[in-house]
Amino acid sequence: MKKSDNSFLPKFSHIYVESAALDYPLAYDCFDRFPKAEVVEVPDYKSIFNRPNQDFQTQKQSMKLILAVKKPPFIYKGTDILQDGGFKNFYYNTPILNCLYNCDYCFLQGMYPSANLVVFVNQDDMQKSVEDEMVKRPFPEDPMMLSISYNTDLLAFENILPMTRAWIDFAKQHPELQLEVRTKSALFSAIDEMVPTDQVLLAWTLSPEKVVKANELNTPPLTKRLAAVRSAMEKGWKVRICFDPVMIYSGWESDYKALIDKVISTLEGDQIFDATVGVFRMGQDYFNRIRKSSPESNVYYQQFENADGVVTVTQSERLAVTHFMKESLSGFIPVEKIHFWD
Numbered sequence: 001m002k003k004s005d006n007s008f009l010p011k012f013s014h015i016y017v018e019s020a021a022l023d024y025p026l027a028y029d030c031f032d033r034f035p036k037a038e039v040v041e042v043p044d045y046k047s048i049f050n051r052p053n054q055d056f057q058t059q060k061q062s063m064k065l066i067l068a069v070k071k072p073p074f075i076y077k078g079t080d081i082l083q084d085g086g087f088k089n090f091y092y093n094t095p096i097l098n099c100l101y102n103c104d105y106c107f108l109q110g111m112y113p114s115a116n117l118v119v120f121v122n123q124d125d126m127q128k129s130v131e132d133e134m135v136k137r138p139f140p141e142d143p144m145m146l147s148i149s150y151n152t153d154l155l156a157f158e159n160i161l162p163m164t165r166a167w168i169d170f171a172k173q174h175p176e177l178q179l180e181v182r183t184k185s186a187l188f189s190a191i192d193e194m195v196p197t198d199q200v201l202l203a204w205t206l207s208p209e210k211v212v213k214a215n216e217l218n219t220p221p222l223t224k225r226l227a228a229v230r231s232a233m234e235k236g237w238k239v240r241i242c243f244d245p246v247m248i249y250s251g252w253e254s255d256y257k258a259l260i261d262k263v264i265s266t267l268e269g270d271q272i273f274d275a276t277v278g279v280f281r282m283g284q285d286y287f288n289r290i291r292k293s294s295p296e297s298n299v300y301y302q303q304f305e306n307a308d309g310v311v312t313v314t315q316s317e318r319l320a321v322t323h324f325m326k327e328s329l330s331g332f333i334p335v336e337k338i339h340f341w342d
């Protein structure tokens, strides 16, 4: 395993491990990776993860690693908030809960009581479940699309545990399975010697440098992400670029125009598989939970509207983003290859 981009590698002072997880090789890979961490055995990971009165952002400053055995369900049907990118049989799973990064607009802060990272060591059970669901998928003539990086950034974790690699190897054994690996990381280098496959869509979220700095804490800068995208495309991987969320603030148009100009000058448009565009959106209950914790980010104090239980920007702002992105990307990516969230 290459460990070429250790720019954000947490120290993990403690690893909490469920007794049942001690039977799995992934647990020992973690112990090897963090030999100085204090290992604490616990009967059930939820006794740590779901403790009351935890403060997400305080914990983010010193995340702990939790190793657990996932219980069913191992796979979930896609949600309205998650873009399906045109795939009819759209699912996601959760190899890891929580993320090394700390985007202020991230729903994980409202979803989980803890910022600690949970790695599920029984990836085999998840894969078995994917095989079972594959034969039951509602549109059998279409492949099954599985997002493996929904509640985390799995590729960002690749220099800790090679889990993306394992899922890609799994997909290669199942021609009817497609994977989406959504990421902000620059860690393509960790999988760049793998033989590319059309079954895997590497999906990079790209944001103006100003948004990276202001809203996407601990993530690699835009230039590094773009370099990773370029390398992946040059090696023959299928790449999706995601402008999601497009953040709206005074002057957003000029920043996003500069971003798109940079994308156009760095990447070959005709080699991009497709693009997605979205705006800030979050389930009302998660949003309320985050607001209650008095977050420092001004994201949570803006004027939003509730669209069927989803907190999002106003309809006129959504239309403005759609129009702006269509115009800016025109001539680079055909409009039928751009998926808009609304």
Ligand code: SF4
Pocket (backbone or CB within 6 Å): 099, 100, 101, 102, 103, 105, 106, 107, 108, 150, 151, 152, 153, 184
């Ligand atoms: S990279 Fe994705 S999962 Fe991670 S904190 Fe940012 S939005 Fe959340």
